[in-house]
Amino acid sequence: MGFFSAIKKMFGGAEDAANAAHEAPAEISADAGAAGVAATESLAEPAAKPAAEATAQPFAASAADEALTLRLREAEPRLSVWLGIVLEGVDEAGDLLWQRLFFLLRALDAPEAEAQNFVRDFQEWLARMDYRQVEEFRSELQYRLALALDMEDEEDERNRLFLKISQGLSRTREQFSKGLDALFAGHGELDDAFWEELEELFIMADLGYEPSIELVERLKERARKEKVTESTKVRQLLMAEVEEIFRAPRRIAAVNQPEVVLMIGVNGVGKTTTIAKLAHRDRMQGKKVMIAAADTFRAAAIEQLQVWAGRVGALFHARTAGSDPAAVAYEAMDRALQEGVDVLYVDTAGRLQTKVNLMEELSKIRQVLGKKHAGAPHRSILVIDATTGQNALSQTKLFKEAAGIDELIITKLDGTAKGGVAIAVAMQHHLPITYVGLGEKMEDLRPFSGEDYARALLGVKEDA
Numbered sequence: 001m002g003f004f005s006a007i008k009k010m011f012g013g014a015e016d017a018a019n020a021a022h023e024a025p026a027e028i029s030a031d032a033g034a035a036g037v038a039a040t041e042s043l044a045e046p047a048a049k050p051a052a053e054a055t056a057q058p059f060a061a062s063a064a065d066e067a068l069t070l071r072l073r074e075a076e077p078r079l080s081v082w083l084g085i086v087l088e089g090v091d092e093a094g095d096l097l098w099q100r101l102f103f104l105l106r107a108l109d110a111p112e113a114e115a116q117n118f119v120r121d122f123q124e125w126l127a128r129m130d131y132r133q134v135e136e137f138r139s140e141l142q143y144r145l146a147l148a149l150d151m152e153d154e155e156d157e158r159n160r161l162f163l164k165i166s167q168g169l170s171r172t173r174e175q176f177s178k179g180l181d182a183l184f185a186g187h188g189e190l191d192d193a194f195w196e197e198l199e200e201l202f203i204m205a206d207l208g209y210e211p212s213i214e215l216v217e218r219l220k221e222r223a224r225k226e227k228v229t230e231s232t233k234v235r236q237l238l239m240a241e242v243e244e245i246f247r248a249p250r251r252i253a254a255v256n257q258p259e260v261v262l263m264i265g266v267n268g269v270g271k272t273t274t275i276a277k278l279a280h281r282d283r284m285q286g287k288k289v290m291i292a293a294a295d296t297f298r299a300a301a302i303e304q305l306q307v308w309a310g311r312v313g314a315l316f317h318a319r320t321a322g323s324d325p326a327a328v329a330y331e332a333m334d335r336a337l338q339e340g341v342d343v344l345y346v347d348t349a350g351r352l353q354t355k356v357n358l359m360e361e362l363s364k365i366r367q368v369l370g371k372k373h374a375g376a377p378h379r380s381i382l383v384i385d386a387t388t389g390q391n392a393l394s395q396t397k398l399f400k401e402a403a404g405i406d407e408l409i410i411t412k413l414d415g416t417a418k419g420g421v422a423i424a425v426a427m428q429h430h431l432p433i434t435y436v437g438l439g440e441k442m443e444d445l446r447p448f449s450g451e452d453y454a455r456a457l458l459g460v461k462e463d464a
């Protein structure tokens with residue numbers, strides 16, 4: 001959806017007015033635009049905008065719509081603000097809500113078919129969740145709009161994400177940040193005792209012994225380089241160091257479609273729900289998704305995945321429980337190619353019998369995928385559960401050796417006091433963390449930002 005062109009269209013700008021002119025009732029030249037100022041004077045906008053104004057007409061059908069259009073034009077160009085305006089006077093799901101959603105999507109230049117799909121999907125979701133009140137679904141609605149309109153990187157959504165991470169890490173922060181404060185209060189100078197206590201603090205925050213020692217060494221080095229001698233400055237050093245730890249080199253993203261994503265990790269970490277959340281994101285971005293149940297160990301696991309696939313609108317491929325996981329992966333790969341799928345997710349079993357077994361099973365799956373579709377799997381994602389603390393570290397080591405990992409997703413960062421494990425894993429394994437799970441809802445899987453994480457963990461305010 002051409003959100004930005006739509007925003008510019010609504011908010012004016014001569015160049016955009018020209019771009020949008022095909023939708024205007026008549027071509028308005030720059031001169032005619034100047035002449036038309038009187039007509040739009042009440043909007044108190046610069047002279048170059050009448051043409052843009054004209055393009056806003058087609059969807060300003062009724063007086064109510066026109067009033068809304070004007071409100072949107074005057075408002076800050078942010079999704080949350082716009083959503084707030086179109087949801088005014090709407091308390092629950094129903095005709096008025098659908099009408100307003102269509103209005104917003106049209107105002108944002110969404111093609112009619114996409115707008116229809118969006119609203120229909122959302123209606124289905126509301127029915128399934130049995131939500132009626134706006135307050136029950138507002139957040140999911142904004143999330144869906146942000147994905148559909150490609151606005152997740154906008155400040156608005158980034159703030160929401162930061163709040164989420166910040167809330168999720170509050171228990172970890174409590175331990176960590178309070179410990180730091182006490183440490184700063186007790187030591188003015190950066191002496192050996194200070195560093196030793198800092199190391200203990202890291203260990204207590206579940207960073208693990210070796211990573212804690214390494215982190216202190218890095219901080220000492222940073223303090224030396226930056227000639228920092230006071231303990232109070234260490235918070236900023238730590239902040240910079242944590243950000244640095246998460247700075248993973250960008251991988252080449254070139255993918256020959258379908259993109260194939262292999263999800264690995266032990267039982268219970270959240271693989272299946274994370275696939276659903278990722279698939280949901282893809283679907284909101286208009287992609288065709290297939291999910292393959294190569295975790296064939298339990299029938300219940302296959303059913304659970306099938307239910308998720310149905311909910312998020314993904315194709316699903318499975319065999320009966322006990323089937324060969326590689327055969328499922330092979331067939332799904334075949335189907336994905338035939339049916340023009342954009343992304344194929346392959347769920348795998350997380351049984352940790354022996355490393356050899358695990359290695360064999362995963363490498364067989366990888367082989368058959370690659371045989372059918374060169375380059376597949378394009379991404380092997382290890383899912384780890386933050387609440388398991390140190391186990392997450394040993395699991396990463398094991399899977400890295402057994403199967404190879406391209407990226408990490410850390411789930412259950414919400415409410416755990418062990419959120420520090422993200423630092424340890426990134427530091428020890430040099431793997432990018434691409435998403436984090438911040439709750440059980442679909443909207444609770446978000447792209448990971450090392451900067452947000454560092455800020456949330458250390459309680460550093462935006463302008464501090």
Ligand SMILES: Nc1nc2c(ncn2[C@@H]2O[C@H](COP(=O)(O)OP(=O)(O)O)[C@@H](O)[C@H]2O)c(=O)[nH]1
Nearest residue numbers: 267268269270271272273411412437438439440
């Ligand atoms: N609080 C919270 N729970 C999660 C998160 N991700 C997954 N879960 C829950 O963890 C449990 C196990 O998830 P599942 O996907 O079945 O794990 P799998 O065995 O690895 O496939 C389920 O109850 C999920 O709802 C998260 O980010 N936060």
Ligand SMILES: [Mg+2]
Nearest residue numbers: 271272295301
């Ligand atoms: Mg599972």
